[in-house]
Structure formats: C-alpha cells, structure tokens
Amino acid sequence: MQNWKLTLTYDGTAFYGWQVQPSLPTIQGELQSAIGRILGSGWGEPPLPQGSGRTDAGVHALGQVASVALEAPVPADNLLRALNRTLPAAIRVLSVEPVPPEFHARHSARAKTYEYRIFRGNLCSPFLAPYVHPCRWKLDLASLQDAAQAVSGEHDFTSFAASDSDTTNRVNDDESEPKSPIRTVYRSEWSTDEGDLLLYRVRGNGFLHHMVRNLVGTMLEIGRGQFPAGSMARILESRNRSAAGPTAPAKGLFLHSVEYPDFDLPAANPF
Structure with missing residues (x-):
C-alpha cells in the first residue's frame, strides 16, 4: 500500500464543488473515477481521495492537495501521466509524490x-x-x-x-x-x-x-x-x-x- 500526495489545479465552473455528490459532477468524484479506470476492476472499488478542504461549487484551485492510498504498484510518473490522460480537461494533476502512511491532505495541513x-x-x-x-x-x-x-x-x-x-x-x-x-x-x-x-x-x-x-x-x-x-x-x-x-x-x-x-x-x- 502506497500513500500518494496529489497536487491539482482545476477550473471549478462546471463542477458542484470538491465533495462527491450522487449524480453530480464534482472534483473528488472525477478523481475517484479516474483512479478506478486506471487501476481496472481487478483492484475492487477505487478509494476516495481526501482533499485538503471542500471548495464550493464554481470555486477554482491553483494548488489543491489530495491524498490517496493505492495497493496497485504504479510508478509516480506513470500515475501522473495516466491521471491527466483520464481526467476531464478542466482538472489537471500537477504532481504526484509518495508520502508516509500518516500523511493526510486535510489533517496534516498547517x-x-x-x-x-x-x-x-x-x-x-x-x-x-x-x-x-x-x-x-x-x-x-x-x-x-x-x-x-x-x-x-x-x-x-x-x-x-x-x-x-x-x-x-x-x-x-x-x-x-x-x-x-x-x-x-x-x-x-x-x-x-x-x-x-x-x-x-x-x-x-x-x-x-x-x-x-x-x-x-x-x-x-x-x-x-x-x-x-x-x-x-x-x-x-x-x-x-x-x-x-x-x-x-x-x-x-x-x-x-x-x-x-x-x-x-x-x-x-x-x-
């Protein structure tokens, strides 16, 4: 299990904020879906990435941070490229970094x-x-x-x-x-x-x-x-x-x- 720190930028215009909501496009939901498509069905339900905070509908980000732990052995560079190929154009991942298990995008922020x-x-x-x-x-x-x-x-x-x-x-x-x-x-x-x-x-x-x-x-x-x-x-x-x-x-x-x-x-x- 590898814990990852993802730094994202996004245009929030078409999204209902960060937090996942049923049947509505959200940043967290799109990121979870992208991870699921990258990993494939063999790894079960994709984990829900945790953000540093919940931006509202229509709010943008230059440097939002998310953390997610993955069992699949994916190199950081490959994960970065795969996410940006899979996510909608309004969301880009700027960097992917391995972090210790105790890192949490919200709880660890200062x-x-x-x-x-x-x-x-x-x-x-x-x-x-x-x-x-x-x-x-x-x-x-x-x-x-x-x-x-x-x-x-x-x-x-x-x-x-x-x-x-x-x-x-x-x-x-x-x-x-x-x-x-x-x-x-x-x-x-x-x-x-x-x-x-x-x-x-x-x-x-x-x-x-x-x-x-x-x-x-x-x-x-x-x-x-x-x-x-x-x-x-x-x-x-x-x-x-x-x-x-x-x-x-x-x-x-x-x-x-x-x-x-x-x-x-x-x-x-x-x-």
Whole structure:
C-alpha cells in the first residue's frame, strides 16, 4: 500500500464543488473515477481521495492537495501521466509524490492561502469573465487595505461564516474536535496588477464555509462606502452574520496553495 500526495489545479465552473455528490459532477468524484479506470476492476472499488478542504461549487484551485492510498504498484510518473490522460480537461494533476502512511491532505495541513480576483475595467474578455467578479463601483483602496488588516490575527469569524458553516473544517482539525468559529489569519491584503485586476489574498490556519467570500463581499461594501471605513473590527466583534456584507460570487475565488510540515519521504519508489 502506497500513500500518494496529489497536487491539482482545476477550473471549478462546471463542477458542484470538491465533495462527491450522487449524480453530480464534482472534483473528488472525477478523481475517484479516474483512479478506478486506471487501476481496472481487478483492484475492487477505487478509494476516495481526501482533499485538503471542500471548495464550493464554481470555486477554482491553483494548488489543491489530495491524498490517496493505492495497493496497485504504479510508478509516480506513470500515475501522473495516466491521471491527466483520464481526467476531464478542466482538472489537471500537477504532481504526484509518495508520502508516509500518516500523511493526510486535510489533517496534516498547517495553512492555506486563498486568492479572490476582482475585475475593475469596462470591458472584460470572455476568456477572463468566468474567473473574476466584475466590480464597476469606485473603490477606496486604502479602506480595503485597512479592512483586510483588521482580520489578521486570531478571531471568532462567526460574522463571516455561512449559516450552515461546518466549523470543523479547519485545515489542521480532526473531525472529532469540538466545533469552533475561531481561526487565525496570518496574512490578509489587497494588491493591484498592471491591468484591471484587483486581488485579495488571505493565508490562515483554516477557513469557515464561505468565510473568504463573505470577507470579500464585506470589504467591497466598505471600499465603495456602503459601510463606514474602519468598520471591519466592529463587524468581527459582533459575531453576527447579518452585520457583515453579502457573499461574493464563487467564480472569483481560487484555492491558491496548501502548506504542510516536512515529512520523511520514502527513500525510493520501489516500483
């Protein structure tokens, strides 16, 4: 039995999120099916790959991580090529690495980074439109940056959780641990590129359901003057979802990367 770490990128537009759902296309379901086709019927039911977290319907990934243990003796390079031949074009596996049995994509993770993309121009290319949230209001960048800084550190993020939030979905939590809305944000900032994109990037030890999209929606309300400048701290302290802004659309959100502690990798691939 070999445990594998898979790093994936995907366009989430046509998928109902990461988590497998009956009769609906999902990233986890497509990955499981691809593994099953590669292994063939002689290895029984294909295992269900475990992701670092459950991206929502329409959310994209630049560096999602999954772990899966396989009995079949497949070399890493062969597994990588076979997966990319078998998966739909919207999902690509960037790397396949052997990892120790104790590695788990979600339980072993220590930090995640998300990126949200805002388009501020007048004419958005149809090749860019599926991956950005168009925002034509005038935004005060200083107010956006101030709001982003206000969420850094350890906080109760109840104000930014979905009403059905699974608060066990902290990247380094075990499912048996008590539910908690407390998360630590290590970095939170806005930046602009040379074109019409405005980017929000946030790095933390875990995120509640819809947390990043609710943060972005609230910050945009602050940036366009619908909420008073400097109100982010008050919204956090209220621990009340109704005090915050709307949920930003899924299509602008990307899971950028997932971080793990160093593991002692197998000395060599025996296959």
